[in-house]
Amino acid sequence: MLKLNRLILLIILALPALAHAQLNIVITQGVDNPVPIAIVPFEWEGFGVLGDQVDQVISNNLRNTGEFSPIDPNNMLSQPHEQAEVYFRDWRFLGSDYLLVGKITRSDNSDLIQVQYEFFDVLREERLIGERISGTESQLRDIAHAISDQVFEEVTGVRGAFATKILYVTEDSRQSFPYRLEMADADGGRPQILWEGTEPIMSPTWSPDGSQIAYVSFETGRSQIFIQNISSGVREQLTNFTGINSSPVFSPDGNRLAMVSSKDGNPDIYIMDLRTRELQRITNHFSIDTEPSWSPDGSSLIFTSERSNNPQIYQVDLETRWEERLTFEGNYNARARMLRDGNNMVLVHRFDNNDDFSISVLNLERGTIRILTETQLDESPSIAPNASMVIYASKVGDRGILNAVSIDGRVKFQIPSAQGNVREPAWSPFLD
Secondary structure, X not given: OOOHHHHHHHHHHOOOOOOOOOOOOEEEEOOOOOEEEXXXXXXXXXXXXXXXXXXXXXXXXXXXXXXXXXXXXXXXXOOOOOHHHOOHHHHHHOOOOEEEEEEEEEOOOOOOEEEEEEEEEOXXXXXXXXEEXXXXXXXXXXXXXXXXXXXXXXXXXXXXXXXXXXXXXXXXOOOOOOEXXXXXXXXXXXOEEEEXXXXXXXXEEEOOOOOEEEEEEOOOXXXXXXXXXXXXXXXXXXXXXXXXXXXXXXXXXXXXXXEEEOOXXXXXXXXXXXXXXXXXXXXOOOOOEEEEEEOXXXXXXXXXXXXXXXXXEEEEXXXXXXXXXXXXXXXXXXXXXXXXXXXXXXXEEEOOOOOOOEEEEEEOOOOEEEEOOOOEEEEEEEEOOOOOEEEEEEEEXXXXXXXXXXXXXXXXEEEOOOOOEEEEEEEOXXXX
16 A cells, blocks of 8 residues: 555645646756666556556656666567566666566455566666555556656665655636646646636745645735645635735744745845744845745745845844845845755856846855856746755746756756746655
């Protein structure tokens, strides 16, 4: 059976799946020598045709990282489904470093389907991992993502993030409700509308456990912050202040929400205690303070401020209220998000007015900035929970699309939509 700690995924999938254009990954840059891997089509020992091909989802997942090169099944010399049928010489001849085989069976007198897989190191002729996972047919895609995570971690040593989700905002003037907040698998599959309306939606963000989201909606006539439960769809309006209310972000423990409000004058950073709804002002400056994010330990906030005459990144200690400037290179630094190591952060950077806005990584210890992207009007970076990739919004012509780049800049891919503009992505935490 699927582990209980994976049930949140099943709850999510029980939401009404309203039809909308699916996002599709298009790799634009990969590593020079991707790992050759053979993913044999899984044997289906049952009647009918399965809705999702587990092996194809796994193959696409690994290929989309830019780090793996799956072998075309048409070129395979054999198609084993369990260890006893594997002849390693076949796969060495094809130049494959790794081999994944499996079979799918239906349990007797049950709606449950069992997926059995085995993963091998071809050169060592060694079985690395194997597992039998049970679920319903509607859960096959979740099972495929879980297997992808296991394979990715076994090869790279980094936990996979295929079983995570992304939030994003779409805008399509042809629709009755042109603004939509959508959620999809990390590969863009199974898009679902979480909220839609005639007024703009902005700044979606996840709670640390993935059970809730917060975002900004203009449905009341001005920007207000809402919180929504993923499984039930129940929404609550958290703010009802005049002026600007924006940029919500959950604390690492999920008990507080940092935000921006101009309720007392200029836009400043506030923190709301989600248990008591008590609001605490954190910054108090005549310039604009905006776009807060939390340090990994929750002891400080990083934010964008124009107090240096152009947007730069600052940090405020929540106990002492000591504020310091973190960025000095470039005339525009904004929307910073700290990596788990506490020493590197992803941000939107521009050196001078002649340059484009780029997603970059700032090393705080050395003060160096490494540019990751060279697309158009890059904005809204969000870091994958395994810190391997950054998803962000950009432009192709006059159309908004999503892009992703690895944290080392070697792998890049686009995630365009078939219609409308897509913007403001937010990558979920691990959902188990």
